[in-house]
Amino acid sequence: MDxxxxxxxxxxxxxxxxxxxxxxxxxxxxxxGATPSLDKIANRQFFTLRQGTNPxxxxxxxxxxxxxxxxxxxxIEALGEDVPALxxxxxxxxxxxxxxxxxxxxxx
Numbered sequence: 517m518d519x520x521x522x523x524x525x526x527x528x529x530x531x532x533x534x535x536x537x538x539x540x541x542x543x544x545x546x547x548x549g550a551t552p553s554l555d556k557i558a559n560r561q562f563f564t565l566r567q568g569t570n571p572x573x574x575x576x577x578x579x580x581x582x583x584x585x586x587x588x589x590x591x592i593e594a595l596g597e598d599v600p601a602l603x604x605x606x607x608x609x610x611x612x613x614x615x616x617x618x619x620x621x622x623x624x
Contacts, residue, residue: 542582549624
């Protein structure tokens with residue numbers, strides 16, 4: 517019974533929304549993106565890169581050129597639980613703009 521309860525709690529948990537970066541050690545290039553689910557975006561990005569189907573052509577080219585070991589994922593900022601659900605898209609957009617400028621990065 518405890519296992520089933522743990523699985524249910526895991527599925528019902530609220531994933532943190534936030535801003536993340538993917539950095540290329542070989543070139544120093546940084547890509548920044550916003551997501552409603554920080555805990556799942558790394559898997560999605562690296563899966564599409566391995567498959568050669570990532571929609572960001574520059575990021576895919578960096579992967580193809582430098583390999584997977586050169587790219588690292590970094591969560592930069594998680595939105596707090598105090599941000600209302602209706603305000604999250606606007607806040608994510610604002611924070612993404614901030615981090616794009618602050619890191620002189622490209623958008624994912």
